[in-house]
Amino acid sequence: MNFLTLNPDQLIVIGVLILLVIFLYRDILNPTLSFFLAIVVLMVSNILTPEEILIGFSNQQIAVILLLILLGYAFEKSGLINSLFNTVFSRVKSQNGFIGRMGLIVGSFSAFLNNTPLVAMMMPYAVTWSEKNGTSPSKLLIPLSYSAIFGGCVTLIGTSTNLVVNGLWQDQGIFPGSPSLNIFDFFIAGFPLMIIGWFYLTFFSNSLLPDRKDAMQMFDDHFREYITEAIVKSNSPLIGKTIEGAELRNLNDIYLVEIIRRSGNVSPVSPEEVIQEGDKMIFAGKTSGITELIQGHQGLTLPEKASLDLMRDIEIKEIVVSSNSEIINKTVKESDFRMKFNAAIVAIHRNGEKLKGKIGDQVLRPGDVLLILTGSGFEKRARTSNDFYLISQSREVHRFTPLQNWILILGSAAMVILSATGLVPLFTSLLILIPMLVFSGILNLYEIKIKLDLNLALLIAFALALGTAMTKTGTSDLFASQILGLFKHENLFVLFLVIFFVTNLLSSFLTNMTGVAIVFPIALSIAHSLEVDPIPFVLLVAFGAAANFLTPIGYQTNLMVYGPGGYRFKDYFKVGLPITIVYMLGASFILSQLYY
Numbered sequence: 001m002n003f004l005t006l007n008p009d010q011l012i013v014i015g016v017l018i019l020l021v022i023f024l025y026r027d028i029l030n031p032t033l034s035f036f037l038a039i040v041v042l043m044v045s046n047i048l049t050p051e052e053i054l055i056g057f058s059n060q061q062i063a064v065i066l067l068l069i070l071l072g073y074a075f076e077k078s079g080l081i082n083s084l085f086n087t088v089f090s091r092v093k094s095q096n097g098f099i100g101r102m103g104l105i106v107g108s109f110s111a112f113l114n115n116t117p118l119v120a121m122m123m124p125y126a127v128t129w130s131e132k133n134g135t136s137p138s139k140l141l142i143p144l145s146y147s148a149i150f151g152g153c154v155t156l157i158g159t160s161t162n163l164v165v166n167g168l169w170q171d172q173g174i175f176p177g178s179p180s181l182n183i184f185d186f187f188i189a190g191f192p193l194m195i196i197g198w199f200y201l202t203f204f205s206n207s208l209l210p211d212r213k214d215a216m217q218m219f220d221d222h223f224r225e226y227i228t229e230a231i232v233k234s235n236s237p238l239i240g241k242t243i244e245g246a247e248l249r250n251l252n253d254i255y256l257v258e259i260i261r262r263s264g265n266v267s268p269v270s271p272e273e274v275i276q277e278g279d280k281m282i283f284a285g286k287t288s289g290i291t292e293l294i295q296g297h298q299g300l301t302l303p304e305k306a307s308l309d310l311m312r313d314i315e316i317k318e319i320v321v322s323s324n325s326e327i328i329n330k331t332v333k334e335s336d337f338r339m340k341f342n343a344a345i346v347a348i349h350r351n352g353e354k355l356k357g358k359i360g361d362q363v364l365r366p367g368d369v370l371l372i373l374t375g376s377g378f379e380k381r382a383r384t385s386n387d388f389y390l391i392s393q394s395r396e397v398h399r400f401t402p403l404q405n406w407i408l409i410l411g412s413a414a415m416v417i418l419s420a421t422g423l424v425p426l427f428t429s430l431l432i433l434i435p436m437l438v439f440s441g442i443l444n445l446y447e448i449k450i451k452l453d454l455n456l457a458l459l460i461a462f463a464l465a466l467g468t469a470m471t472k473t474g475t476s477d478l479f480a481s482q483i484l485g486l487f488k489h490e491n492l493f494v495l496f497l498v499i500f501f502v503t504n505l506l507s508s509f510l511t512n513m514t515g516v517a518i519v520f521p522i523a524l525s526i527a528h529s530l531e532v533d534p535i536p537f538v539l540l541v542a543f544g545a546a547a548n549f550l551t552p553i554g555y556q557t558n559l560m561v562y563g564p565g566g567y568r569f570k571d572y573f574k575v576g577l578p579i580t581i582v583y584m585l586g587a588s589f590i591l592s593q594l595y596y
Helices: 008-025 031-044 050-058 060-078 080-089 095-110 115-132 141-152 160-172 187-208 215-221 287-296 337-341 378-383 402-421 426-439 445-451 454-472 475-486 492-509 512-530 535-546 556-562 569-595
Strands: 227-232 254-260 280-285 316-321 343-350 369-374 388-390
Touching: 008 031, 008 454, 008 475, 008 512, 031 050, 031 454, 031 512, 050 060, 050 454, 060 080, 060 115, 060 160, 060 402, 060 426, 060 445, 060 454, 080 095, 080 115, 080 402, 095 115, 095 141, 095 187, 115 141, 115 388, 115 556, 141 187, 141 556, 141 569, 160 454, 160 512, 160 535, 187 535, 187 569, 215 316, 215 343, 215 369, 227 254, 254 343, 280 343, 337 343, 337 378, 402 426, 454 475, 454 512, 475 512, 492 512, 492 535, 492 569, 512 535, 535 569
Parallel strands: none
Antiparallel strands: 227 280, 254 280, 316 369, 316 388, 343 369
16 A cells, blocks of 8 residues: 555544554553544544534434343343243253353344343353352353354344444445345354354363353452451440541551441441441451551450351352443542442452452453442342443342233334334334333333443444545545455455454454444445445454454453453453354355355
């Protein structure tokens, strides 16, 4: 590519793309903010008009994605899927049997429901089953995430990536106003690939997956490295003082997370809590700091012997920080986690290891596993939060009436059938279904407000605008001509392999929205130059972005199981590379044979 021949607009777009990739790869800013800054530069440079930026927000596919998230939450709240899990997995004893059943069920549901709540619902079952059957969660959680991805590639509504590609196809490509993809356009390639992936995970993943202890197992084995205790003596001058008055509020290496009393445990502990005789104070952090605490506070003493009942006195829960959490990039103290959720963080695990140092100063990251002590009302607050997923036990579910269950099931089935037959557009079906769920009491307006992922909507709209800039300036045609120049003597199958590979690489190490935004306009330009049917190119970009198995950061469900499974970055590459190659070869071959 000769940069001297490029016009100023093309140089700016290429520069913006390079900076965007750097910002995302080095995690300088979160993806939404990185895309926003890129779009601002393009607007200031007069490449994009405000109207062209705002038109992305009117794209139907953004609304469809948000409405499907609400539908997924309705199923999560109903307990229907939890009941199915209870029935299916109650008698499974072998690891292959568990993975096999899990793959079929999660994959099937993921084709029609948002896969994030499905994985969130299934994680506690996988962790509990592994504990009961003497295996490690690391043998089950990557297969869980991959099964959800397999199912998502089977239909248009299986993953938000497919819907974003459909939005680009309709409004942002070189064929504006094109009809929407059908809900089952992905099926011919996606279904056989899902079956191959299921077979691979069921019979071969065990030898490739690590056998590691999760955060809760490490806590059980070495709980004295996480928590310690001190007892208030009968003659202690601290009796009658508040926690803040006794200077137990801002300690150097440890902090007070719970008080155990005969009258009932106090957790988390407020600064105004009054100290009583015989209180057993539970501290977390750098537990070696308890010696300094005892020496500095007359009236506190270590137990005469380590309390064998301590593990029975306290209840630890395990959560994982979500990728769209508001507490990301904040210290524990800045996040105000204790007050917001009425829970105290005991330890933080990242990349399979416990973080050292003062807990309050630790900066929280997506995928971090937090061990917490919870107070009253935690379950209710957690149920309406998007900040984390509960691992160690299932959240409470609302049992709907039989009528409500039938409204949810039949309404969802009608939505799929009407959309697949083309009688009613998907957006219209959802726009009818969601109010029905509200009026029947399945959803309420507060839950809708909490669960609507507006951050995702912004990211998609900015990705659509970036695609517009590439098409408008001819940058996509420029890249397309370069690719065709390299592979002009090859057949379409090889060209498909290249498109899949580039899309998948960008999606794996940046975000799938980045892969779609950059490669989609280039792929359509290639189809236009060759004067061939563009549909397989559209589908191929979707498969390349959604079939994301190589890294934990490329797909949300991969990140969800990253911490709970105690995985390393290389574990995903080791297990995911073979199935990525299968998807690349399979999708490219099937689509090239089907359309040409």
